[in-house]
Amino acid sequence: MKENLIARATLGRLPLYLQYLQTLPANSCVNISATTIAKELGLGEVQVRKDLGSVIGTGKPKIGYVTKDIISKLEKVLGTNDKKYAILVGAGKLGRALFEYKGFEDYGLEITAAFDNDETKWSDTLSGKEIYPTDKLVEYCIEHNVKIGIIAVPESAAQAVCDMMLTAGITAIWNFAPISPIVPEGVLLQQENLALSLAHLKIQMLNSDK
Amino acid sequence: MKENLIARATLGRLPLYLQYLQTLPANSCVNISATTIAKELGLGEVQVRKDLGSVIGTGKPKIGYVTKDIISKLEKVLGTNDKKYAILVGAGKLGRALFEYKGFEDYGLEITAAFDNDETKWSDTLSGKEIYPTDKLVEYCIEHNVKIGIIAVPESAAQAVCDMMLTAGITAIWNFAPISPIVPEGVLLQQENLALSLAHLKIQMLNSDK
Numbered sequence: 001m002k003e004n005l006i007a008r009a010t011l012g013r014l015p016l017y018l019q020y021l022q023t024l025p026a027n028s029c030v031n032i033s034a035t036t037i038a039k040e041l042g043l044g045e046v047q048v049r050k051d052l053g054s055v056i057g058t059g060k061p062k063i064g065y066v067t068k069d070i071i072s073k074l075e076k077v078l079g080t081n082d083k084k085y086a087i088l089v090g091a092g093k094l095g096r097a098l099f100e101y102k103g104f105e106d107y108g109l110e111i112t113a114a115f116d117n118d119e120t121k122w123s124d125t126l127s128g129k130e131i132y133p134t135d136k137l138v139e140y141c142i143e144h145n146v147k148i149g150i151i152a153v154p155e156s157a158a159q160a161v162c163d164m165m166l167t168a169g170i171t172a173i174w175n176f177a178p179i180s181p182i183v184p185e186g187v188l189l190q191q192e193n194l195a196l197s198l199a200h201l202k203i204q205m206l207n208s209d210k
Numbered sequence: 211m212k213e214n215l216i217a218r219a220t221l222g223r224l225p226l227y228l229q230y231l232q233t234l235p236a237n238s239c240v241n242i243s244a245t246t247i248a249k250e251l252g253l254g255e256v257q258v259r260k261d262l263g264s265v266i267g268t269g270k271p272k273i274g275y276v277t278k279d280i281i282s283k284l285e286k287v288l289g290t291n292d293k294k295y296a297i298l299v300g301a302g303k304l305g306r307a308l309f310e311y312k313g314f315e316d317y318g319l320e321i322t323a324a325f326d327n328d329e330t331k332w333s334d335t336l337s338g339k340e341i342y343p344t345d346k347l348v349e350y351c352i353e354h355n356v357k358i359g360i361i362a363v364p365e366s367a368a369q370a371v372c373d374m375m376l377t378a379g380i381t382a383i384w385n386f387a388p389i390s391p392i393v394p395e396g397v398l399l400q401q402e403n404l405a406l407s408l409a410h411l412k413i414q415m416l417n418s419d420k
Contacts, residue, residue, distance in 0.1 A: 011410065012403050077413065084412050094307035101304075103388060103405035109412055148411065172415045174408055178313060188418070190411045193222050195313035198384055200221065201358065201400045202294050202319055203287065205382045208398070 006077065010051045015106035016041060017051070018074040021067060033064030079108040086174075087141060089161045090152035091116040091124070091131045094176060098152060099126045111150065113140060117157075134164070141168035151175040216287065220261045225316035226251055227261070228284040231277060243274030289318040296384075297351060299371045300362035301326040301334070301341045304386060308362060309336045321360065323350060327367075344374070351378035361385040 006014075020041055021032070034052055038045040049058075052065065056073045059065040075081055088095050091114045099114050114126065115134045124131050132140065140146070149165040151158055151173060158177035165173060172188040175181060183189050216224075230251055231242070248258040259268075262275065266283045269275040285291055298305050301324045309324050324336065325344045334341050342350065350356070359375040361368055361383060368387035375383060382398040385391060393399050 006413070008406055008410065011413075012401075012406055078409070079412055079416055082416065084415070086408065092307075093303055093310060097302075097304035097307045098404065101404055103403060104408060107405055107409035107412060109405070109408055147415065148408070150408075172411045174411055186418075188411055188414050190407055191222075192407055193313060194308065194311055195317055195319070196218055196222055197400055197402055198296065198314060198319055198358070198360075199288070199317035200218065201382045201384055201398055202289055202317060203216070203221075204398050205294070205357065206289055206292065 006054055010054055013043070013047075013051055014055065014074055014078055017048075018071065018078065018080070019106075021071050021074070024067060026068075029067050031064050032067045032070070034059060036064070078106070081108070083108045083110065084148055085110055085112045085144065085146050086148035086150055087112060087137070087146050088114045088150040088152055089116070089134060089137065089165070090114075090154075090157075091118075091121050091126070092152065095150075095152035096126055098150060099129065109148075112144065112146070115140075134161070137164050138168040141165075141170060146170065148172045148174070151177050151181070153177060155179050216264055220264055223253070223257075223261055224265065224284055224288055227258075228281065228288065228290070229316075231281050231284070234277060236278075239277050241274050242277045242280070244269060246274070288316070291318065293318045293320065294358055295320055295322045295354060295356050296358035296360055297322060297347070297356050298324045298360040298362055299326070299344060299347065299375070300324075300364075300367075300386075301328075301331050301336070302362065305360075305362035306336055308360060309339065319358075322354065322356070325350075344371070347374050348378040351375075351380060356380065358382045358384070361387050361391070363387060365389050 017037060020037065034049045035045055038048040052070065055077055056065065056070055086109060088099055088111050095114055099111055104110060113129060114131045115137050116131055117134045121131045122133060147170055149170040151161050153161050155177050158175065158179055159181045162173060162181035162183065166183065166187065173183065174190050174192060176192045180191055227247060230247065244259045244262055245255055248255040262280065265287055266275065266280055296319060298309055298321050305324055309321055314320060323339060324341045325347050326341055327344045331341050332343060357380055359380040361371050363371050365387050368385065368389055369391045372383060372391035372393065376393065376397065383393065384400045384402060386402045390401055
């Protein structure tokens with residue numbers, strides 16, 4: 001099974017499973033069932049079965065899973081031990097919010113530096129990390145072997161920033177600007193649209209009113 | 211078809227279709243085909259057919275869709291003419307970024323006010339909108355008939371903020387805090403995890419390296 005086919009909702013729960021399993025005493029919990037995990041985490045059993053199924057397949061009847069196997073599989077899927085570093089361009093409100101967001105660690109991810117054209121920001125640090133001039137981007141990424149870039153600049157600057165990232169050898173881009181920059185084949189581009197979640201909520205609300 | 215079953219990716223493209231169709235001269239484009247829409251927007255024809263199919267069904271062979279029918283259906287699904295207002299609690303970096311985010315308008319949504327406990331923020335305005343003390347929340351929501359609340363406070367404050375929203379009559383909550391607050395049945399709760407998109411990108415990257 002290709003890991004990139006794991007559903008977004010499942011992916012959101014995998015760190016929960018991993019954290020729980022890692023806290024278990026190794027000797028007393030050689031095996032564990034989906035039922036136990038579901039109960040301990042307050043989740044539905046069907047959901048846990050489905051989630052684990054998409055990662056590691058079904059457990060053995062009456063025995064369940066080998067605990068250390070699920071742990072190592074979850075670590076592999078989440079890339080916990082294969083930490084990747086990302087940089088961020090655009091230290092505005094959104095950029096700063098992302099820079100300080102705590103949730104990335106669960107997925108073996110860290111944003112190590114931010115870049116901005118505004119020189120008044122260069123003297124700032126965010127959570128002890130530096131904000132650099134944007135023209136240092138290429139040098140930084142090559143030196144630190146960074147392959148993931150986050151675009152948090154306005155629409156008008158997005159393509160130029162994207163081109164700079166490509167020059168820097170970045171191969172995966174998470175873009176918050178409301179245009180889709182042009183990237184060559186082989187470069188992963190993930191377009192973010194914050195409005196979509198709120199729109200989903202509104203549409204559900206409109207439907208439930210009926 | 212229930213509108214809340216529309217896929218997230220489709221939902222992201224619907225405003226594109228609507229904007230394009232609204233710019234067409236009404237007389238000369240009574241009908242339009244998925245092929246034309248795909249070509250004009252630089253999208254795949256199969257994708258456009260699938261997107262429109264999930265909203266309005268299939269067009270007539272050789273004729274396509276009645277333009278004004280797609281427009282009104284898209285407006286209905288997106289709730290463009292049924293504008294909803296939201297409030298936000300927590301005017302930190304993330305809250306401010308959301309407050310100033312432009313993309314909500316496409317979905318007939320507006321964040322009209324922010325609330326924060328920190329009195330140094332009360333004198334601020336963001337994009338000309340006010341930041342109020344959190345204890346004004348209930349009064350404000352009732353007075354302005356706001357039914358959507360956004361939680362952008364730290365984990366420790368999330369449940370208290372959520373409870374206050376429920377008292378204020380809010381029925382749909384978009385939560386950015388990394389805990390899932392407890393809400394009664396009938397209240398819509400959408401949990402946001404910003405790390406997921408970056409994690410998805412990383413997992414795709416790990417897989418494409420193989």
